[in-house]
Amino acid sequence: xxxxxxFDKIWESHVVRDNGDGTVLLYIDRHxxxxxxxxxxFEGLRLxxxxxxxxxxxxxxxxxxxxxxxxxxxIRDPIARLQVETLDGNCRDxxxxxxxxxxxxxxxxxxMAPEQGVTLPGLTLVCGDSHTATHGAFAALAFGVGTxxxxxxxxxxxxxxxxxxxxxxxxxxxxxxxxxxxxxxLAIIGRIGTAGGTGFAIEFAGEAxxxxxxxxxxxxxxxxxxxxxxxxxxxxxxxxxxxxxxRPLSPKGEMWERAVGQWRRLVSDPGARFDRVIELNAGxxxxxxxxxxxxxxxxxxxxxxxxxxxxxxxVRRGSMLKALEYMGLSAGTPITGIAVDKVFIGSCTNxxxxxxxxxxxxxxGRRVASSVxxxxxxxxxxxxxAEAERRGLHRVFLExxxxxxxxxxxMCLAMNDDVLAAGERxxxxxxxxxxxxxxxxxxxxxxxxxxxxxxxxxGHFVDIRQxxx
Amino acid sequence: xxxxRVVTAIVAPLDRANVDTDAIIPKQFLKSIRRSxxxxxxxxxxxxxxRGEPGRSNEGRPENPDFVLNRSRYRGxxxxxxxxxxxxxxxxxxxxxxxxxxGFRVIIAPxxxxxxxxxxxxxxxxxxxxEGGVVDRLFRETEATEGYRLTVDLERQExxxxxxxxxxxxxxxxxxxxxxxxxxxxxxxxxxxxxIEAFEARRRQxxxxxxx
Ligand code: SF4
Numbered sequence: 001x002x003x004x005x006x007f008d009k010i011w012e013s014h015v016v017r018d019n020g021d022g023t024v025l026l027y028i029d030r031h032x033x034x035x036x037x038x039x040x041x042f043e044g045l046r047l048x049x050x051x052x053x054x055x056x057x058x059x060x061x062x063x064x065x066x067x068x069x070x071x072x073x074x075i076r077d078p079i080a081r082l083q084v085e086t087l088d089g090n091c092r093d094x095x096x097x098x099x100x101x102x103x104x105x106x107x108x109x110x111x112m113a114p115e116q117g118v119t120l121p122g123l124t125l126v127c128g129d130s131h132t133a134t135h136g137a138f139a140a141l142a143f144g145v146g147t148x149x150x151x152x153x154x155x156x157x158x159x160x161x162x163x164x165x166x167x168x169x170x171x172x173x174x175x176x177x178x179x180x181x182x183x184x185x186l187a188i189i190g191r192i193g194t195a196g197g198t199g200f201a202i203e204f205a206g207e208a209x210x211x212x213x214x215x216x217x218x219x220x221x222x223x224x225x226x227x228x229x230x231x232x233x234x235x236x237x238x239x240x241x242x243x244x245x246x247r248p249l250s251p252k253g254e255m256w257e258r259a260v261g262q263w264r265r266l267v268s269d270p271g272a273r274f275d276r277v278i279e280l281n282a283g284x285x286x287x288x289x290x291x292x293x294x295x296x297x298x299x300x301x302x303x304x305x306x307x308x309x310x311x312x313x314x315v316r317r318g319s320m321l322k323a324l325e326y327m328g329l330s331a332g333t334p335i336t337g338i339a340v341d342k343v344f345i346g347s348c349t350n351x352x353x354x355x356x357x358x359x360x361x362x363x364x365g366r367r368v369a370s371s372v373x374x375x376x377x378x379x380x381x382x383x384x385x386a387e388a389e390r391r392g393l394h395r396v397f398l399e400x401x402x403x404x405x406x407x408x409x410x411m412c413l414a415m416n417d418d419v420l421a422a423g424e425r426x427x428x429x430x431x432x433x434x435x436x437x438x439x440x441x442x443x444x445x446x447x448x449x450x451x452x453x454x455x456x457x458x459g460h461f462v463d464i465r466q467x468x469x
Numbered sequence: 470x471x472x473x474r475v476v477t478a479i480v481a482p483l484d485r486a487n488v489d490t491d492a493i494i495p496k497q498f499l500k501s502i503r504r505s506x507x508x509x510x511x512x513x514x515x516x517x518x519x520r521g522e523p524g525r526s527n528e529g530r531p532e533n534p535d536f537v538l539n540r541s542r543y544r545g546x547x548x549x550x551x552x553x554x555x556x557x558x559x560x561x562x563x564x565x566x567x568x569x570x571x572g573f574r575v576i577i578a579p580x581x582x583x584x585x586x587x588x589x590x591x592x593x594x595x596x597x598x599x600e601g602g603v604v605d606r607l608f609r610e611t612e613a614t615e616g617y618r619l620t621v622d623l624e625r626q627e628x629x630x631x632x633x634x635x636x637x638x639x640x641x642x643x644x645x646x647x648x649x650x651x652x653x654x655x656x657x658x659x660x661x662x663x664x665i666e667a668f669e670a671r672r673r674q675x676x677x678x679x680x681x
Contacts, residue, residue: 013672013675013676016661016664016665016668017661017664019643021641021642021643022641022643023641023643025658025661025664025665027665027668027669027672029679036499036500036561037499037560037561037562039502039503040502040503040504040562043502043503043504048655050655054680056680056681057680057681064499065500077500079500079501079523079524080500082500082502083500083501083502086502120678120679122676122679123679128560128562129559129560130558130559130560130584144560144584145560145584146560146561146562146565146584146587146588146591147504147561147562147588148562148588148591148592148654149587149591151655152654152655152658155655155658155659156655156658156659156665157665157669158658158665160643160654160658162641194487194554194557195487195553195554195557195580195582198554198580198582198583199583228554228557228582228583230583230584249681250678251677251678255677255678258678259676259678262676294487315486315552315553316486318484318485318486319485319486319487322485413496413559414496415496415497415499415500432491432558432559434489434491434492434558435491435492435514436491436492436495436496436514437491437496440495440514440520
């Protein structure tokens, strides 16, 4: 075999059968399940009298619908409760391990799995959730699937797949102070658009990616889907191995050594051919803020809300006009002049320890502005929460006036009680600013954790590179 | 799954790019543990003036008269005409379930988001990709002519306009076959159980840590 990409290596090693029509039957090593996209899949299995082929590689966690406070009181919304109870019942009936609501390992599925060592290099991993791309940070081929595919994987441990094309995004240089992995991925999406990666598996590489922590790499891969790509991935290096060593489900002892021997090869070979290559200089990435209703509608914090009249393409101009109307913004407004009502720090994009540390560091004893109605931190998992508390971060947040909640998806998609009211504006560390995403009529601006914390303190967006003023 | 061969139906034009799955079926309806009954809440936030809730009847809710599906000329539409990147965002299969439950069997757009595209085929919906210029023209014709209908013939891979013009489209042969026959993917895959078992035996040797 000639020079191969990271993607090629994982793909080739998982082909069960080539159907000869452009599709293959691809083997799936790990399967993550949550309460929202799985009930109909289990129902399908029952109706057809099928069993789960390998329940031991399936891991379930309720995250989308769970309350983030007073958890001991259970879920009040009867429909959400039924969904979580349905997951309990399905895990019991089909022999699947679940990290339930009371388990300290519970959390957003994409935060939980890497922590547990469920995610390993060279594996294929799926979940009925589009942000499954997150796990690609570990040189795994990970992507989101629909509920029919969840059922297909449960029954057969395989998926019918068409080979995507490969896109290399090489980011050289160093991120300037104040800019983070979140700003980098937002800048990439701003450049290539929300459909720029459609049909591709993206590999992120280059100096700036190597310099990121595993958490930062997860943030970048997490939002590959926001660029239209189902999978984002990063090659194995020493940081990958250091993160995985001694995780509960990582291989141990001699098996670890053997695995590492193979994992070290999980990088693209020099000279490997990609279908498309995009190069970026990290040095030019400023802190980013989205202004519209699609993640590609993003500008640097020192920029202004763009003017639709300057857009030549009529369809794009139409979307911009609709977005401005929905967001209640007018063209030309400086980003730092936009006031926020709520602040949400959390999600599978930015709900890990490093994210909470960055936000807490920015707070440094300051308080949330009185104009801000609610500022909340929702740790990505119970383990993130426990570790943050061990380091005293919760005190920094509480003293600043933030609420310190229990783990879950929370206001990332507002399926539980954590929602924006119509017209409310939120600085959010999540990944989607679609209409109604955080509550009907709610207005979402995507930012990094430090930028969100700064907005909480100032009551509006601030350019954190200029200090807090 | 209901087979799909030829669909002739009223066309509803949804003139927006990047319609995401949150817009197709808002998140509160994802709490359901069933796969049917989502049709009345398709595009809920655009379709109604109030907020829909799961388990609540849609009778008597105030409609937004400007929304395309509420205009009398598009009632009963079975083909949705859309713009670029239709179905982007979350992977929720509730989006195709809602479209299907409403009565759409075909969606025509210049491009679709990957997961959504895939989910359509699994649920008996045919997503048809036509070139941007052609879609533009169909938008103009649909809006100009009340009762505008298209025929989509999957067997011949053609969209046929009222004027009799045939617009060819591409579709993956396997997906086409499954849709034409209404075949269940899992049953088909289980016919290759031997290949799956052989693969697992080999992989257990090469990467034992992949198994738990
Ligand atoms: S945190 Fe948000 S993006 Fe992540 S899995 Fe939950 S809902 Fe999806």
